[in-house]
Amino acid sequence: MKIGTVNMAIDQIIKKIEKREARVGIIGMGYVGLPLVLRFCEEGFQILGFDVDSKKVAQLKKGRSYLKSIPSSRISQFVRGGGLDVTDDFSRLAEPDCILICVPTPLTEKMEPDLQYIEKTTESIRERLRKGQLIILESTSYPGTTEELILPQLESTGLRIGKDFFLAYSPEREDPGNKRFTTHQIPKVVSGVTPSCLKIAVSLYGQIIKQVVPVSSPRAAELTKLLENIYRSVNIALVNELKMLADRMGIDIWEVIEAASTKPFGFSPFYPGPGMGGHCIPIDPFYLSWKAREYDFTTRFIQLAGEINVSIPYYVVSKIVDALNGRRKSIKGAKLLILGVAYKRDVDDARESPALAIMDLLQKKGATILYHDPYIPSLPSFRKYRFKLKSSPLTKQLLHGIDAAVVVTDHSQIDYGWVVKHAPLIIDTRNVTKDLKRWKRKIVKA
Numbered sequence: 001m002k003i004g005t006v007n008m009a010i011d012q013i014i015k016k017i018e019k020r021e022a023r024v025g026i027i028g029m030g031y032v033g034l035p036l037v038l039r040f041c042e043e044g045f046q047i048l049g050f051d052v053d054s055k056k057v058a059q060l061k062k063g064r065s066y067l068k069s070i071p072s073s074r075i076s077q078f079v080r081g082g083g084l085d086v087t088d089d090f091s092r093l094a095e096p097d098c099i100l101i102c103v104p105t106p107l108t109e110k111m112e113p114d115l116q117y118i119e120k121t122t123e124s125i126r127e128r129l130r131k132g133q134l135i136i137l138e139s140t141s142y143p144g145t146t147e148e149l150i151l152p153q154l155e156s157t158g159l160r161i162g163k164d165f166f167l168a169y170s171p172e173r174e175d176p177g178n179k180r181f182t183t184h185q186i187p188k189v190v191s192g193v194t195p196s197c198l199k200i201a202v203s204l205y206g207q208i209i210k211q212v213v214p215v216s217s218p219r220a221a222e223l224t225k226l227l228e229n230i231y232r233s234v235n236i237a238l239v240n241e242l243k244m245l246a247d248r249m250g251i252d253i254w255e256v257i258e259a260a261s262t263k264p265f266g267f268s269p270f271y272p273g274p275g276m277g278g279h280c281i282p283i284d285p286f287y288l289s290w291k292a293r294e295y296d297f298t299t300r301f302i303q304l305a306g307e308i309n310v311s312i313p314y315y316v317v318s319k320i321v322d323a324l325n326g327r328r329k330s331i332k333g334a335k336l337l338i339l340g341v342a343y344k345r346d347v348d349d350a351r352e353s354p355a356l357a358i359m360d361l362l363q364k365k366g367a368t369i370l371y372h373d374p375y376i377p378s379l380p381s382f383r384k385y386r387f388k389l390k391s392s393p394l395t396k397q398l399l400h401g402i403d404a405a406v407v408v409t410d411h412s413q414i415d416y417g418w419v420v421k422h423a424p425l426i427i428d429t430r431n432v433t434k435d436l437k438r439w440k441r442k443i444v445k446a
């Protein structure tokens with residue numbers, strides 16, 4: 001194909017996108033994929049959602065949401081209007097002009113990247129790849145994933161990158177539960193394997209996102225996402241370490257952070273907690289440390305932050321043991337209520353939550369565990385843990401019958417003043433008892 005012809009073909013694809021005639025397929029209807037689907041629908045695109053989980057597909061087809069942050073009405077309007085179709089039939093991957101990949105990227109038991117979901121998805125796309133298609137990876141992964149893993153597989157079809165098909169990487173920055181920043185408002189970093197791949201990808205995101213930030217290569221975009229998460233992981237580890245020191249020195253770390261935050265430059269506050277949780281921060285940094293080994297490089301900050309953050313649930317448990325001891329109670333046989341098992345405030349997601357590690361450690365020490373979480377009625381199975389527990393209703397009777405309540409997640413709908421009033425002892429990992437000085441004697445910060 002001559003250069004002029006290729007450029008014309010690219011312009012045609014962009015025109016198709018701008019006129020909303022390009023069909024968009026999104027693979028993986030989870031916390032990242034589903035908000036993206038809705039954003040495209042809002043802008044008048046025809047969307048085809050793909051997921052291997054047929055239960056999710058069936059729910060979406062009925063216009064029902066399974067994510068707390070997304071009301072069913074937002075989905076049903078587009079299903080009814082015909083703008084949104086969802087399927088588990090991957091032979092339909094030939095239909096969309098643009099395909100966005102939003103599948104999981106977890107770690108294996110040995111803390112190494114588990115790329116099976118990206119590999120399977122790429123294989124499904126490869127089988128149906130056709131001229132003119134734009135493929136974009138959104139899942140978080142190490143620098144090189146797009147060009148070393150996906151590109152060779154797609155090129156094996158004989159179709160040529162930047163001419164016949166287009167490949168890009170654009171990391172997702174979704175922050176579930178954050179009402180201040182919607183998908184539309186969060187700037188989007190976009191890269192392409194070739195300049196034409198970048199041009200088309202920028203044009204696509206430009207239709208749904210306020211600010212698109214083009215970067216020079218997929219590897220730069222892949223590392224951008226990891227930098228953002230490593231920055232958080234390292235800073236959280238730093239305040240967690242200082243929390244333990246401050247405790248030993250008899251200083252309240254939250255008071256110190258609040259005071260330091262008044263500095264108008266050069267300081268961004270991070271807050272300690274019960275350990276790190278969620279699908280991203282505890283996992284993503286290890287994608288980079290794994291890849292760094294290929295370059296004879298040890299990512300010491302990542303390792304250190306990981307070590308500290310993993311140790312925090314043990315610290316919390318030691319504070320619980322000490323607090324009970326101070327009341328002449330042993331951890332063995334103690335009845336403990338975990339308040340909040342979600343990995344962060346006001347979300348219904350307990351993946352990698354530090355609550356799980358804390359509950360497991362407490363159970364191994366012989367404590368009886370109950371939990372209350374308004375967003376998680378029962379605990380499903382997780383990568384490492386299996387609990388057969390249901391959320392207990394938060395009542396006066398419950399609080400009177402326990403030895404201590406442990407605040408792990410600071411959900412905003414819980415009245416902590418009321419909890420502190422009725423529970424015999426509170427272990428507070430989130431500073432929710434900051435203004436409850438009156439009950440100081442039964443509060444232990446951890």
Ligand SMILES: NC(=O)c1ccc[n+]([C@@H]2O[C@H](COP(=O)([O-])OP(=O)(O)OC[C@H]3O[C@@H](n4cnc5c(N)ncnc54)[C@H](O)[C@@H]3O)[C@@H](O)[C@H]2O)c1
Nearest residue numbers: 028029030031032051052053102103104105139140172174
């Ligand atoms: N959750 C977040 O806040 C967040 C934020 C930014 C980036 N990310 C990244 O985005 C990616 C997706 O995360 P998520 O939280 O949306 O995960 P998720 O588990 O909520 O959703 C993933 C979906 O993909 C489906 N799936 C799995 N394998 C598939 C396959 N082969 N084909 C089609 N569908 C498949 C699953 O059934 C699930 O519905 C990950 O790389 C994650 O690190 C997540």
